[in-house]
Amino acid sequence: xxxxxxxxxxxxxxxxxxxxxxxxxxxxxxxxxxxxxxxxxxxxxxxxxxxxxxxxxxxxxxxxxxxxxxxxxxxxxxxxxxxxxxxxxxxxxxxxxxxxxxxxxxxxxxxxxxxxxxxxxxxxxxxxxxxxxxxxxxxxxxxxxxxxxxxxxxxxxxxxxxxxxxxxxxxxxxxxxxxxxxxxxxxxxxxxxxxxxxxxxxxxxxxxxxxxxxx
Amino acid sequence: xxxxxxxxxxxxxxxxxxxxxxxxxxxxxxxxxxxxxxxxxxxxxxxxxxxxxxxxxxxxxxxxxxxxxxxxxxxxxxxxxxxxxxxxxxxxxxxxxxxxxxxxxxxxxxxxxxxxxxxxxxxxxxxxxxxxxxxxxxxxxxxxxxxxxxxxxxxxxxxxxxxxxxxxxxxxxxxxxxxxxxxxxxxxxxxxxxxxxxxxxxxxxxxxxxxxxxx
DNA sequence: CTAAAACACGAGCGACCGCTCGCACTCGAA
DNA sequence: TTCGAGTGCGAGCGGTCGCTCGTGTTTTAG
Numbered sequence: 001x002x003x004x005x006x007x008x009x010x011x012x013x014x015x016x017x018x019x020x021x022x023x024x025x026x027x028x029x030x031x032x033x034x035x036x037x038x039x040x041x042x043x044x045x046x047x048x049x050x051x052x053x054x055x056x057x058x059x060x061x062x063x064x065x066x067x068x069x070x071x072x073x074x075x076x077x078x079x080x081x082x083x084x085x086x087x088x089x090x091x092x093x094x095x096x097x098x099x100x101x102x103x104x105x106x107x108x109x110x111x112x113x114x115x116x117x118x119x120x121x122x123x124x125x126x127x128x129x130x131x132x133x134x135x136x137x138x139x140x141x142x143x144x145x146x147x148x149x150x151x152x153x154x155x156x157x158x159x160x161x162x163x164x165x166x167x168x169x170x171x172x173x174x175x176x177x178x179x180x181x182x183x184x185x186x187x188x189x190x191x192x193x194x195x196x197x198x199x200x201x202x203x204x205x206x207x208x209x210x211x212x213x214x215x
Numbered sequence: 216x217x218x219x220x221x222x223x224x225x226x227x228x229x230x231x232x233x234x235x236x237x238x239x240x241x242x243x244x245x246x247x248x249x250x251x252x253x254x255x256x257x258x259x260x261x262x263x264x265x266x267x268x269x270x271x272x273x274x275x276x277x278x279x280x281x282x283x284x285x286x287x288x289x290x291x292x293x294x295x296x297x298x299x300x301x302x303x304x305x306x307x308x309x310x311x312x313x314x315x316x317x318x319x320x321x322x323x324x325x326x327x328x329x330x331x332x333x334x335x336x337x338x339x340x341x342x343x344x345x346x347x348x349x350x351x352x353x354x355x356x357x358x359x360x361x362x363x364x365x366x367x368x369x370x371x372x373x374x375x376x377x378x379x380x381x382x383x384x385x386x387x388x389x390x391x392x393x394x395x396x397x398x399x400x401x402x403x404x405x406x407x408x409x410x411x412x413x414x415x416x417x418x419x420x421x422x423x424x425x426x427x428x429x430x
Numbered sequence: 431c432t433a434a435a436a437c438a439c440g441a442g443c444g445a446c447c448g449c450t451c452g453c454a455c456t457c458g459a460a
Numbered sequence: 461t462t463c464g465a466g467t468g469c470g471a472g473c474g475g476t477c478g479c480t481c482g483t484g485t486t487t488t489a490g
Contacts, residue, residue: 037340039254039255039340040254040340160404163404163405163408164408166393166405167390167393167405167408167409167412170389170390170393171386171389171390171412173389174385174386174388174389175382175385175386178381178382178385189375189378190378190381190382193378193379193382194382196416196419196420197382197386197412197415197416199415200412200414200415200416200417200418200419201411201412201415201416202415203415204411204415205411
Protein backbone atom coordinates (compact mmCIF):
# COMPACT_ATOMS: atom_id res chain seq x y z
CA UNK A 1 0.00 0.00 0.00
CA UNK A 2 2.79 2.46 0.90
CA UNK A 3 4.61 2.43 -2.43
CA UNK A 4 6.52 -0.83 -2.88
CA UNK A 5 8.42 -2.05 0.16
CA UNK A 6 10.12 -4.72 -1.93
CA UNK A 7 13.33 -6.52 -1.15
CA UNK A 8 15.88 -4.35 -2.92
CA UNK A 9 15.00 -0.73 -2.15
CA UNK A 10 14.02 1.01 1.06
CA UNK A 11 11.08 3.24 0.10
CA UNK A 12 11.97 5.94 2.63
CA UNK A 13 9.62 7.98 4.72
CA UNK A 14 8.69 11.28 3.06
CA UNK A 15 7.81 14.51 4.74
CA UNK A 16 5.23 16.90 3.31
CA UNK A 17 8.07 19.03 1.95
CA UNK A 18 9.47 16.00 0.10
CA UNK A 19 6.13 15.15 -1.51
CA UNK A 20 5.93 18.73 -2.72
CA UNK A 21 9.45 18.53 -4.15
CA UNK A 22 8.57 15.36 -6.02
CA UNK A 23 5.55 16.96 -7.63
CA UNK A 24 7.66 20.01 -8.42
CA UNK A 25 10.32 17.82 -10.01
CA UNK A 26 7.74 15.90 -12.04
CA UNK A 27 6.28 19.17 -13.30
CA UNK A 28 9.75 20.31 -14.29
CA UNK A 29 10.44 16.95 -15.93
CA UNK A 30 7.21 17.19 -17.93
CA UNK A 31 8.27 20.59 -19.17
CA UNK A 32 11.79 19.56 -20.09
CA UNK A 33 10.81 16.22 -21.64
CA UNK A 34 8.26 18.09 -23.68
CA UNK A 35 10.87 20.58 -24.92
CA UNK A 36 13.71 18.14 -25.63
CA UNK A 37 12.37 14.60 -25.54
CA UNK A 38 13.57 12.01 -23.08
CA UNK A 39 17.17 11.50 -24.20
CA UNK A 40 18.17 15.11 -24.71
CA UNK A 41 16.54 16.19 -21.47
CA UNK A 42 19.31 16.30 -18.87
CA UNK A 43 18.66 15.60 -15.23
CA UNK A 44 20.56 18.78 -14.36
CA UNK A 45 18.18 20.73 -16.59
CA UNK A 46 15.20 19.17 -14.83
CA UNK A 47 16.64 20.08 -11.45
CA UNK A 48 17.37 23.62 -12.64
CA UNK A 49 13.83 23.97 -14.00
CA UNK A 50 12.51 22.85 -10.63
CA UNK A 51 14.83 25.31 -8.86
CA UNK A 52 16.75 22.65 -6.95
CA UNK A 53 20.20 21.13 -7.14
CA UNK A 54 21.05 17.89 -8.98
CA UNK A 55 21.70 16.20 -5.67
CA UNK A 56 18.23 17.01 -4.44
CA UNK A 57 16.71 15.44 -7.52
CA UNK A 58 18.50 12.19 -6.72
CA UNK A 59 17.11 12.20 -3.21
CA UNK A 60 13.72 11.43 -4.72
CA UNK A 61 14.45 9.48 -7.87
CA UNK A 62 17.15 6.81 -8.14
CA UNK A 63 17.88 7.61 -11.77
CA UNK A 64 16.66 9.41 -14.88
CA UNK A 65 14.43 6.59 -16.04
CA UNK A 66 12.57 6.52 -12.74
CA UNK A 67 11.60 10.15 -13.30
CA UNK A 68 10.03 9.22 -16.62
CA UNK A 69 8.28 6.21 -15.14
CA UNK A 70 6.82 8.22 -12.26
CA UNK A 71 5.75 10.93 -14.68
CA UNK A 72 4.11 8.37 -16.92
CA UNK A 73 2.23 6.89 -14.01
CA UNK A 74 1.11 10.29 -12.85
CA UNK A 75 -0.07 11.26 -16.33
CA UNK A 76 -1.94 8.02 -16.79
CA UNK A 77 -3.59 8.40 -13.42
CA UNK A 78 -4.56 12.00 -14.14
CA UNK A 79 -6.05 10.97 -17.45
CA UNK A 80 -8.04 8.14 -15.95
CA UNK A 81 -9.30 10.52 -13.28
CA UNK A 82 -10.32 13.12 -15.83
CA UNK A 83 -11.62 10.85 -18.58
CA UNK A 84 -11.92 7.42 -17.10
CA UNK A 85 -15.32 6.99 -18.64
CA UNK A 86 -14.01 7.21 -22.19
CA UNK A 87 -13.61 3.48 -22.60
CA UNK A 88 -16.74 2.41 -20.76
CA UNK A 89 -18.96 -0.21 -22.32
CA UNK A 90 -21.63 2.37 -23.02
CA UNK A 91 -19.44 4.05 -25.60
CA UNK A 92 -18.56 0.79 -27.22
CA UNK A 93 -22.18 0.25 -28.27
CA UNK A 94 -22.34 3.57 -30.14
CA UNK A 95 -22.03 3.80 -33.91
CA UNK A 96 -18.39 3.79 -34.94
CA UNK A 97 -17.96 7.49 -35.61
CA UNK A 98 -19.72 8.44 -32.39
CA UNK A 99 -17.67 5.91 -30.48
CA UNK A 100 -14.46 7.35 -31.88
CA UNK A 101 -15.55 10.84 -30.89
CA UNK A 102 -16.43 9.64 -27.41
CA UNK A 103 -13.07 7.95 -26.96
CA UNK A 104 -10.75 10.24 -28.85
CA UNK A 105 -12.02 13.68 -27.90
CA UNK A 106 -11.20 13.34 -24.20
CA UNK A 107 -7.75 11.97 -24.98
CA UNK A 108 -7.12 14.73 -27.48
CA UNK A 109 -8.24 17.35 -25.01
CA UNK A 110 -6.03 15.84 -22.34
CA UNK A 111 -3.08 16.02 -24.71
CA UNK A 112 -3.71 19.67 -25.36
CA UNK A 113 -3.42 20.30 -21.64
CA UNK A 114 -0.55 17.88 -21.03
CA UNK A 115 1.79 17.99 -24.00
CA UNK A 116 4.31 15.91 -22.05
CA UNK A 117 1.99 12.96 -22.56
CA UNK A 118 2.64 12.87 -26.27
CA UNK A 119 6.30 13.73 -25.86
CA UNK A 120 6.77 10.63 -23.73
CA UNK A 121 4.62 8.24 -25.69
CA UNK A 122 5.80 9.45 -29.07
CA UNK A 123 9.55 9.65 -28.62
CA UNK A 124 11.28 6.40 -29.57
CA UNK A 125 14.38 7.31 -27.60
CA UNK A 126 13.59 4.91 -24.82
CA UNK A 127 16.63 4.13 -22.70
CA UNK A 128 16.83 0.40 -22.07
CA UNK A 129 14.06 -0.70 -24.40
CA UNK A 130 12.18 -2.09 -21.42
CA UNK A 131 10.41 -0.10 -18.72
CA UNK A 132 10.40 3.68 -19.15
CA UNK A 133 7.38 5.84 -19.06
CA UNK A 134 6.52 5.04 -22.66
CA UNK A 135 5.83 1.44 -21.78
CA UNK A 136 3.53 2.43 -18.92
CA UNK A 137 1.39 4.67 -21.07
CA UNK A 138 1.53 2.46 -24.12
CA UNK A 139 0.60 -0.76 -22.36
CA UNK A 140 -2.30 0.80 -20.49
CA UNK A 141 -3.83 2.47 -23.52
CA UNK A 142 -3.16 -0.49 -25.79
CA UNK A 143 -5.03 -2.73 -23.41
CA UNK A 144 -8.02 -0.39 -23.36
CA UNK A 145 -8.13 -0.42 -27.14
CA UNK A 146 -7.90 -4.20 -27.25
CA UNK A 147 -10.78 -4.55 -24.82
CA UNK A 148 -12.92 -2.10 -26.76
CA UNK A 149 -12.30 -3.95 -30.02
CA UNK A 150 -12.91 -7.32 -28.44
CA UNK A 151 -16.22 -6.12 -27.02
CA UNK A 152 -17.22 -4.71 -30.35
CA UNK A 153 -16.10 -7.58 -32.56
CA UNK A 154 -16.05 -10.66 -30.34
CA UNK A 155 -15.80 -13.05 -33.27
CA UNK A 156 -12.41 -11.60 -34.23
CA UNK A 157 -9.51 -13.98 -33.47
CA UNK A 158 -7.47 -12.72 -30.55
CA UNK A 159 -4.20 -12.25 -32.40
CA UNK A 160 -5.98 -10.37 -35.14
CA UNK A 161 -7.61 -8.23 -32.47
CA UNK A 162 -4.19 -7.41 -31.07
CA UNK A 163 -2.95 -6.40 -34.50
CA UNK A 164 -5.95 -4.19 -35.15
CA UNK A 165 -5.59 -2.55 -31.74
CA UNK A 166 -1.88 -2.01 -32.26
CA UNK A 167 -2.36 -0.55 -35.71
CA UNK A 168 -5.21 1.68 -34.61
CA UNK A 169 -3.19 2.85 -31.64
CA UNK A 170 -0.20 3.72 -33.80
CA UNK A 171 -2.39 5.62 -36.26
CA UNK A 172 -3.92 7.57 -33.39
CA UNK A 173 -0.60 8.32 -31.73
CA UNK A 174 1.09 9.54 -34.91
CA UNK A 175 -1.97 11.33 -36.19
CA UNK A 176 -2.27 13.19 -32.93
CA UNK A 177 1.42 14.02 -33.01
CA UNK A 178 0.94 15.36 -36.52
CA UNK A 179 -1.97 17.51 -35.39
CA UNK A 180 -0.02 18.84 -32.44
CA UNK A 181 2.65 20.13 -34.80
CA UNK A 182 0.13 22.63 -36.13
CA UNK A 183 -2.03 25.36 -34.69
CA UNK A 184 -5.65 26.44 -34.75
CA UNK A 185 -7.63 25.59 -37.87
CA UNK A 186 -4.82 23.54 -39.37
CA UNK A 187 -4.63 21.44 -36.23
CA UNK A 188 -8.38 20.90 -36.29
CA UNK A 189 -8.17 19.85 -39.92
CA UNK A 190 -5.52 17.26 -39.07
CA UNK A 191 -7.70 15.91 -36.29
CA UNK A 192 -10.47 15.50 -38.84
CA UNK A 193 -8.04 13.54 -41.02
CA UNK A 194 -7.02 11.45 -38.04
CA UNK A 195 -10.62 10.50 -37.32
CA UNK A 196 -11.22 9.81 -41.00
CA UNK A 197 -8.23 7.49 -41.03
CA UNK A 198 -9.39 5.58 -37.97
CA UNK A 199 -12.95 5.38 -39.22
CA UNK A 200 -11.80 4.18 -42.63
CA UNK A 201 -9.55 1.58 -41.08
CA UNK A 202 -11.90 0.27 -38.43
CA UNK A 203 -15.20 0.35 -40.32
CA UNK A 204 -14.49 -2.71 -42.50
CA UNK A 205 -12.83 -4.50 -39.61
CA UNK A 206 -15.20 -4.06 -36.71
CA UNK A 207 -18.27 -2.63 -38.42
CA UNK A 208 -19.90 0.78 -38.29
CA UNK A 209 -22.64 -0.35 -35.95
CA UNK A 210 -22.31 -1.95 -32.58
CA UNK A 211 -22.14 -5.70 -32.67
CA UNK A 212 -25.47 -7.33 -31.82
CA UNK A 213 -24.72 -10.14 -29.43
CA UNK A 214 -25.85 -13.29 -31.23
CA UNK A 215 -27.67 -16.36 -29.86
CA UNK B 216 28.08 20.24 -61.28
CA UNK B 217 31.11 19.27 -59.17
CA UNK B 218 29.33 19.12 -55.81
CA UNK B 219 28.90 22.62 -54.49
CA UNK B 220 31.84 24.94 -54.86
CA UNK B 221 30.10 27.51 -52.72
CA UNK B 222 31.65 30.31 -50.75
CA UNK B 223 32.27 28.63 -47.43
CA UNK B 224 33.67 25.15 -48.14
CA UNK B 225 36.31 23.90 -50.56
CA UNK B 226 34.95 20.62 -51.94
CA UNK B 227 38.36 18.93 -52.24
CA UNK B 228 39.60 16.70 -54.99
CA UNK B 229 38.97 13.00 -54.27
CA UNK B 230 41.10 10.08 -55.36
CA UNK B 231 39.63 6.66 -56.18
CA UNK B 232 40.68 5.44 -52.75
CA UNK B 233 38.79 8.31 -51.14
CA UNK B 234 35.59 7.51 -53.03
CA UNK B 235 35.87 3.94 -51.86
CA UNK B 236 36.36 5.07 -48.27
CA UNK B 237 33.26 7.26 -48.46
CA UNK B 238 31.12 4.36 -49.67
CA UNK B 239 32.65 2.18 -46.97
CA UNK B 240 31.86 4.77 -44.32
CA UNK B 241 28.29 5.17 -45.56
CA UNK B 242 27.81 1.39 -45.42
CA UNK B 243 29.13 1.39 -41.88
CA UNK B 244 26.91 4.35 -40.98
CA UNK B 245 23.84 2.55 -42.37
CA UNK B 246 24.65 -0.44 -40.21
CA UNK B 247 25.25 1.56 -37.05
CA UNK B 248 22.29 3.93 -37.54
CA UNK B 249 20.14 0.87 -38.05
CA UNK B 250 21.37 -0.72 -34.84
CA UNK B 251 21.27 2.35 -32.58
CA UNK B 252 19.37 5.13 -34.32
CA UNK B 253 20.94 8.43 -35.24
CA UNK B 254 21.62 9.95 -31.82
CA UNK B 255 23.06 6.91 -30.09
CA UNK B 256 25.22 6.04 -33.07
CA UNK B 257 28.67 7.45 -32.33
CA UNK B 258 30.98 8.63 -35.08
CA UNK B 259 33.77 6.61 -33.49
CA UNK B 260 31.59 3.50 -33.77
CA UNK B 261 30.93 4.25 -37.43
CA UNK B 262 34.65 4.66 -38.07
CA UNK B 263 35.39 1.43 -36.19
CA UNK B 264 32.72 -0.43 -38.16
CA UNK B 265 34.32 0.85 -41.35
CA UNK B 266 37.75 -0.19 -40.10
CA UNK B 267 39.22 3.32 -40.11
CA UNK B 268 40.20 5.88 -37.51
CA UNK B 269 37.96 8.72 -36.33
CA UNK B 270 40.28 11.21 -38.01
CA UNK B 271 39.86 9.50 -41.36
CA UNK B 272 36.08 9.75 -41.10
CA UNK B 273 36.37 13.50 -40.70
CA UNK B 274 38.48 13.74 -43.83
CA UNK B 275 35.32 12.93 -45.77
CA UNK B 276 32.47 14.28 -43.71
CA UNK B 277 32.58 17.60 -41.88
CA UNK B 278 30.33 16.37 -39.08
CA UNK B 279 27.96 13.64 -37.98
CA UNK B 280 24.91 15.18 -39.60
CA UNK B 281 26.61 15.27 -42.99
CA UNK B 282 27.03 11.50 -42.78
CA UNK B 283 23.30 11.09 -42.30
CA UNK B 284 22.49 13.52 -45.10
CA UNK B 285 24.83 11.77 -47.53
CA UNK B 286 23.40 8.42 -46.52
CA UNK B 287 19.88 9.69 -46.99
CA UNK B 288 20.71 10.98 -50.44
CA UNK B 289 22.34 7.71 -51.38
CA UNK B 290 19.38 5.67 -50.12
CA UNK B 291 16.89 7.86 -51.95
CA UNK B 292 18.93 7.60 -55.15
CA UNK B 293 19.20 3.82 -54.82
CA UNK B 294 15.47 3.54 -54.28
CA UNK B 295 14.65 5.69 -57.26
CA UNK B 296 17.05 3.60 -59.35
CA UNK B 297 15.49 0.35 -58.19
CA UNK B 298 11.84 1.36 -58.06
CA UNK B 299 11.62 4.70 -59.83
CA UNK B 300 8.58 3.52 -61.74
CA UNK B 301 6.48 3.07 -58.61
CA UNK B 302 4.99 6.55 -58.74
CA UNK B 303 4.54 6.75 -62.51
CA UNK B 304 1.27 8.05 -63.88
CA UNK B 305 0.37 4.57 -65.09
CA UNK B 306 -0.04 3.32 -61.55
CA UNK B 307 -2.08 6.30 -60.53
CA UNK B 308 -4.86 5.27 -62.92
CA UNK B 309 -5.23 1.84 -61.35
CA UNK B 310 -8.00 0.98 -58.88
CA UNK B 311 -7.03 2.11 -55.38
CA UNK B 312 -6.00 -1.23 -53.95
CA UNK B 313 -3.96 -2.11 -57.02
CA UNK B 314 -2.38 1.31 -56.98
CA UNK B 315 -1.39 0.89 -53.35
CA UNK B 316 0.14 -2.49 -54.13
CA UNK B 317 2.04 -1.03 -57.06
CA UNK B 318 3.41 1.82 -54.98
CA UNK B 319 3.88 0.20 -51.59
CA UNK B 320 5.26 -3.21 -52.50
CA UNK B 321 8.48 -1.86 -54.05
CA UNK B 322 9.03 0.48 -51.12
CA UNK B 323 8.39 -2.31 -48.65
CA UNK B 324 10.77 -4.60 -50.48
CA UNK B 325 13.39 -1.89 -50.53
CA UNK B 326 13.01 -1.45 -46.79
CA UNK B 327 13.53 -5.15 -46.22
CA UNK B 328 16.84 -4.87 -48.05
CA UNK B 329 17.83 -1.50 -46.56
CA UNK B 330 16.68 -1.34 -42.97
CA UNK B 331 18.70 1.84 -42.48
CA UNK B 332 16.08 3.58 -44.58
CA UNK B 333 13.41 3.14 -41.95
CA UNK B 334 15.83 3.75 -39.13
CA UNK B 335 16.59 7.17 -40.54
CA UNK B 336 13.09 8.17 -41.58
CA UNK B 337 11.45 6.80 -38.45
CA UNK B 338 13.75 8.03 -35.71
CA UNK B 339 12.63 11.40 -34.32
CA UNK B 340 16.03 12.10 -32.83
CA UNK B 341 16.95 14.59 -35.50
CA UNK B 342 19.78 16.84 -34.39
CA UNK B 343 18.96 20.45 -35.27
CA UNK B 344 15.36 19.95 -36.34
CA UNK B 345 16.29 21.11 -39.82
CA UNK B 346 18.35 19.26 -42.40
CA UNK B 347 19.45 15.73 -41.53
CA UNK B 348 18.87 12.72 -43.64
CA UNK B 349 15.29 12.41 -42.43
CA UNK B 350 14.33 15.63 -44.14
CA UNK B 351 15.85 14.48 -47.43
CA UNK B 352 13.92 11.23 -47.47
CA UNK B 353 10.75 12.68 -46.03
CA UNK B 354 10.54 15.64 -48.38
CA UNK B 355 11.18 13.54 -51.47
CA UNK B 356 8.64 10.86 -50.62
CA UNK B 357 6.08 13.34 -49.37
CA UNK B 358 6.26 15.18 -52.68
CA UNK B 359 5.69 11.98 -54.62
CA UNK B 360 2.63 11.20 -52.54
CA UNK B 361 1.27 14.70 -53.02
CA UNK B 362 1.68 14.46 -56.77
CA UNK B 363 -0.01 11.07 -56.89
CA UNK B 364 -2.96 12.35 -54.89
CA UNK B 365 -3.24 15.52 -56.93
CA UNK B 366 -3.29 13.50 -60.14
CA UNK B 367 -5.91 11.19 -58.75
CA UNK B 368 -8.14 13.78 -57.12
CA UNK B 369 -7.49 17.04 -58.99
CA UNK B 370 -10.57 18.72 -57.57
CA UNK B 371 -9.15 18.47 -54.05
CA UNK B 372 -8.01 21.83 -52.64
CA UNK B 373 -4.25 21.99 -52.46
CA UNK B 374 -3.92 22.38 -48.71
CA UNK B 375 -6.30 19.49 -48.18
CA UNK B 376 -4.22 17.47 -50.59
CA UNK B 377 -1.13 18.23 -48.53
CA UNK B 378 -2.87 17.11 -45.36
CA UNK B 379 -4.05 13.87 -46.94
CA UNK B 380 -0.58 13.18 -48.30
CA UNK B 381 1.01 13.92 -44.95
CA UNK B 382 -1.42 11.74 -43.06
CA UNK B 383 -1.12 8.89 -45.54
CA UNK B 384 2.64 9.13 -45.42
CA UNK B 385 2.69 9.00 -41.64
CA UNK B 386 0.37 6.01 -41.59
CA UNK B 387 2.61 4.24 -44.07
CA UNK B 388 5.81 5.07 -42.25
CA UNK B 389 4.56 3.95 -38.85
CA UNK B 390 2.70 0.95 -40.20
CA UNK B 391 5.82 -0.21 -41.96
CA UNK B 392 7.84 0.37 -38.83
CA UNK B 393 5.32 -1.72 -36.93
CA UNK B 394 5.56 -4.52 -39.47
CA UNK B 395 9.34 -4.46 -39.37
CA UNK B 396 9.24 -5.11 -35.64
CA UNK B 397 7.87 -8.56 -36.39
CA UNK B 398 8.95 -11.55 -38.41
CA UNK B 399 7.53 -13.86 -41.02
CA UNK B 400 3.78 -14.41 -40.97
CA UNK B 401 3.21 -11.82 -38.27
CA UNK B 402 5.03 -9.22 -40.32
CA UNK B 403 2.96 -10.12 -43.39
CA UNK B 404 -0.21 -9.78 -41.33
CA UNK B 405 0.82 -6.29 -40.21
CA UNK B 406 1.49 -5.31 -43.82
CA UNK B 407 -2.04 -6.43 -44.62
CA UNK B 408 -3.28 -4.19 -41.81
CA UNK B 409 -1.18 -1.33 -43.12
CA UNK B 410 -2.71 -1.64 -46.57
CA UNK B 411 -6.17 -1.94 -45.06
CA UNK B 412 -5.59 1.25 -43.11
CA UNK B 413 -4.40 3.16 -46.16
CA UNK B 414 -7.22 1.82 -48.31
CA UNK B 415 -9.79 2.67 -45.68
CA UNK B 416 -8.43 6.16 -45.27
CA UNK B 417 -7.94 7.01 -48.92
CA UNK B 418 -11.02 5.38 -50.43
CA UNK B 419 -13.52 7.99 -49.18
CA UNK B 420 -11.07 10.79 -49.87
CA UNK B 421 -9.76 10.09 -53.35
CA UNK B 422 -12.07 7.32 -54.51
CA UNK B 423 -11.50 3.66 -55.25
CA UNK B 424 -11.39 4.16 -58.98
CA UNK B 425 -9.14 6.43 -60.97
CA UNK B 426 -10.53 9.88 -61.46
CA UNK B 427 -12.10 10.36 -64.88
CA UNK B 428 -10.83 13.68 -66.19
CA UNK B 429 -13.89 15.88 -66.58
CA UNK B 430 -14.72 18.53 -69.22
C1' DC C 431 62.12 12.45 -59.46
C1' DT C 432 60.01 15.70 -56.65
C1' DA C 433 56.75 18.43 -54.42
C1' DA C 434 52.11 19.07 -53.30
C1' DA C 435 47.87 17.14 -52.23
C1' DA C 436 45.08 13.51 -50.55
C1' DC C 437 44.76 9.92 -47.23
C1' DA C 438 45.39 7.74 -42.72
C1' DC C 439 46.27 7.46 -37.95
C1' DG C 440 45.02 7.76 -32.97
C1' DA C 441 45.86 10.28 -28.73
C1' DG C 442 43.35 13.46 -26.76
C1' DC C 443 40.65 18.09 -26.15
C1' DG C 444 36.64 20.26 -24.43
C1' DA C 445 31.99 19.83 -23.45
C1' DC C 446 28.41 17.54 -21.46
C1' DC C 447 26.08 13.79 -19.18
C1' DG C 448 24.17 10.90 -15.32
C1' DC C 449 25.08 10.59 -10.97
C1' DT C 450 27.77 10.78 -6.15
C1' DC C 451 29.34 12.41 -1.88
C1' DG C 452 30.40 15.07 2.09
C1' DC C 453 28.45 18.33 4.57
C1' DA C 454 24.98 21.75 6.37
C1' DC C 455 20.05 22.64 7.37
C1' DT C 456 15.43 21.72 8.99
C1' DC C 457 11.59 19.21 10.51
C1' DG C 458 8.91 16.38 13.63
C1' DA C 459 8.34 12.51 16.87
C1' DA C 460 9.57 11.42 21.47
C1' DT D 461 14.33 20.22 23.93
C1' DT D 462 16.60 16.97 21.60
C1' DC D 463 18.33 14.23 17.93
C1' DG D 464 17.92 11.22 14.07
C1' DA D 465 16.00 11.15 9.65
C1' DG D 466 14.63 13.84 5.88
C1' DT D 467 16.02 17.51 2.94
C1' DG D 468 19.21 20.44 0.37
C1' DC D 469 23.46 21.85 -1.79
C1' DG D 470 26.95 21.96 -5.60
C1' DA D 471 31.59 20.70 -6.81
C1' DG D 472 33.10 17.16 -9.17
C1' DC D 473 33.87 12.03 -10.64
C1' DG D 474 33.98 8.84 -14.29
C1' DG D 475 32.54 8.31 -18.69
C1' DT D 476 31.10 9.19 -23.61
C1' DC D 477 30.76 11.96 -27.39
C1' DG D 478 31.83 14.85 -31.51
C1' DC D 479 35.60 16.39 -33.30
C1' DT D 480 40.82 18.15 -33.84
C1' DC D 481 45.58 18.10 -34.81
C1' DG D 482 50.27 16.82 -35.44
C1' DT D 483 52.46 13.53 -37.86
C1' DG D 484 53.49 10.12 -41.17
C1' DT D 485 52.27 7.55 -45.68
C1' DT D 486 50.50 7.08 -50.38
C1' DT D 487 49.05 8.98 -54.69
C1' DT D 488 49.34 12.03 -58.43
C1' DA D 489 50.52 16.11 -61.20
C1' DG D 490 54.30 18.28 -63.61
